[in-house]
Amino acid sequence: MSAETGSATGVASEGRTYIDQFPGEARLVRTAFWSSFVALGIGGLMGLVQVLHRADVLRVIDSTDYYAVLTLHGVLLALTFTIFFLVGIFTWAITTSLDRGLEDLRFTWAWYGLMAGGTALAAIPILGGLTDAVEMSASVLFTFYAPLQAHPLFYLGLALFVVGTWLAGLDWIRSYLAWRRENPDERIPLPTFMVLTTLGFWYLSSLGVALAVVVFLLPWSLGIWEQVNPLLTRTMFWYFGHPVVYFWLMPVYMMWYLMLPKVSGGKLFSDPLARVVFVLFLVLSTPTGIHHQYLDPGIAEGFKFIAMTNTMFLLLPSLLTAFTVVASMEHGARQRGGTGTFGWLRALPWRDPVFTGMALAGVMFAAAGFSGMVNAGMNINYLVHNTFWIVGHFHLTVGTAVALTFMAVTYWFLPQVSGKRLWNRSVALAQVVLWFVGMVLMSNAMHRGGLDSVPRRTAEPQYRGFEIEPTLGTMAELDAQIVLGGTILFVSLVLFLVVVVMTGLGDRVDDLPANEYAETLSGPEDAPLVLDNLKLWVGIAVVLVVLAYALPLAAIVDRGGLFGPGGSPFPVFVGCLEPTVSASVAFLGDHLPAAVSGWW
């Protein structure tokens, strides 16, 4: 490790806040954040409705509407909340680290508008599922593959949302290329490197779901295709469905690498190690989706084994992150007087909700990693597949590692992009701690319930004539724990929204901390140049995807056809012409060779 050279991060801000440096971009980031907070509020409320409904404590909806509520919860939280926050963070990362504004803010607002419009279009049919007043619904859950079918507006909205993210990526790449022309010999600044590597696998993986929506699901819902191949659309969904987890996680990792060391009072332990981690995610994120399909009968076990192996390799960058981030925190604590093997923990800034929220999120993510290993193992996955265990797992990942980190860093970002002081640090601190406690209670009961075969995705987990016998305690006890945890989480969510709204209503001040992120102990000068060769890493990622997916997809299409067994490649509206076309093809097949040979 080199001496404490540190990179020149944050120097360019010259003590100014982000809104002073980039007022136009700050407005965009602020708007993206508010979009994500609205999604978080509505999605969180739907979560409370489900918790109370499943436990039969309070039923404000009919059980037949449960899937509409579940879809709203999943889509708003897993896609809208996370990705709107991500585009805000990535815009901040690009502009701050390159020290330049975006090239054309009209283009920037265009992609934001596309994302917002897409969200609104997708939400209309989901909400329509809650009322009989309109003839539309999209109760297809966050995992929207066939055979469940949604109203075309849902698929159209999703497609627009994804295209919006693609254009956002182009906007950031455009900024990077402009910077590169002016700085041909500079290393890519770490935040920009993180954005670019994340974009690499996002383009690669979201192409799958875009094709599934545009080629199959949207035309099918419009009645153009009579049927689709459910296994094919399911595989194409999971081709995107697992990498999207890392799409949420990469901005979280970015915050753990760039902000956590800074608020700890120290420096990032290693810039090169951070680059290695992001390269590994770029390469390994996508060829893993089949591990969600271990129980699908139409995919051979060998392909599933390949997906499992790729997934297990993903533990490496997560463990590297755990090491680097904890080392950076320890460095910060020791810089501020912390001593001893564990005594340095006391010197960490636990009073700061930004730090405490991120640290607690990291602890929960470690637990999520362990339950994720169970999910990823082919044999033990059979024990927990489609049970409440899975719900417990992803409430630790997206529901805590991502959501809690996003909420915690909001307390740093909101003053930066609004120029207003955080309303109440003590309430903010209580909020992040309450989230941690609520999630411990809820996810623990979900994991335990899953081990006892409590099903997920149902309004009625218990039914007449079938008794679930938990290994430990009773079902009523598990339900009580989930209701308690869910209620605490909702209280925490309300506190979060109170803090951000009150902050938004505050007055502009001019004594806020500068827009800076962590300097490094070992800087980019210690990183091999090959790490910045993004074309190489994207190329390897493509090769791995081809190796993991070419044969399974070919086998699925070979066995069931593009449109499923008995499906026709002819659109429904030309279906009446199909006999004529088929007869013509058969006629030509019979007579053309003879005619051609005679002609020769």
Added chain:
Amino acid sequence: MRISPAGLLVVLAFAVPALVQARTVLAFAGVHVSPLQTVLIGLLVLTAVVLWAVAPGSGTEAPSEPNGG
């Protein structure tokens, strides 16, 4: 106080998963603790932590915290 109020809050928060998971771990070892017993033991533990934290310290106060961001 031996630790800061914020530190105490975080220690109490960390005690919750320890208590919840301890009950599960004990069950694996054949020791069954009822929910009511867990709550009572939990309250005792949390009270003990609070008493320890607010008791006069040994003179080694926690290092001061920066204002953060």
